[in-house]
Amino acid sequence: MRNLVFTGLGIGFILMGAGLFALTLRKPEKSLPANPNKAQLREQAALAVENNKMRIAAASIGALGLIMVLLAQL
Numbered sequence: 001m002r003n004l005v006f007t008g009l010g011i012g013f014i015l016m017g018a019g020l021f022a023l024t025l026r027k028p029e030k031s032l033p034a035n036p037n038k039a040q041l042r043e044q045a046a047l048a049v050e051n052n053k054m055r056i057a058a059a060s061i062g063a064l065g066l067i068m069v070l071l072a073q074l
Helices: 002-024 038-073
Strands: none
Touching: 002 038
């Protein structure tokens, strides 16, 4: 019974990581104009940093799920 619980939790974490990664693939709603001002450039840079952090978090969560599934099989 314990193996089934860890397998289920692992699959859940893997799916959660995949969902977070999919959120980072979305394009910004507004594209930059031909001559963007400094505030728009800073906003785009901040969004890029957030996307990188979210991708790292998604990979970590997916890796945790994979470890849980593998440990359940031992």
